[in-house]
Amino acid sequence: MTLHPFRTCREVTSLVLAREDRRLALRERAAIRLHFLVCKACPVFERQVLTMRNALDGWRHYREGDASDD
Numbered sequence: 001m002t003l004h005p006f007r008t009c010r011e012v013t014s015l016v017l018a019r020e021d022r023r024l025a026l027r028e029r030a031a032i033r034l035h036f037l038v039c040k041a042c043p044v045f046e047r048q049v050l051t052m053r054n055a056l057d058g059w060r061h062y063r064e065g066d067a068s069d070d
């Protein structure tokens, strides 16, 4: 039984999502980088997550700026 050096897409996408909530361990970040070398889909998924996060940040700033209006 050998441990496969590359994580599955499912593991990597869950790590990308977990990264939004917590700081990943070095080996978890390395696992993402390593997987991205051999996978075309997961980097696209990461970009979508980052785009979504930026949109949410912008929305939060908008709400904070609007908070005094009540």
Ligand SMILES: [Zn+2]
Pocket (backbone or CB within 6 Å): 008, 009, 010, 012, 035, 039, 040, 041, 042
């Ligand atoms: Zn993948």
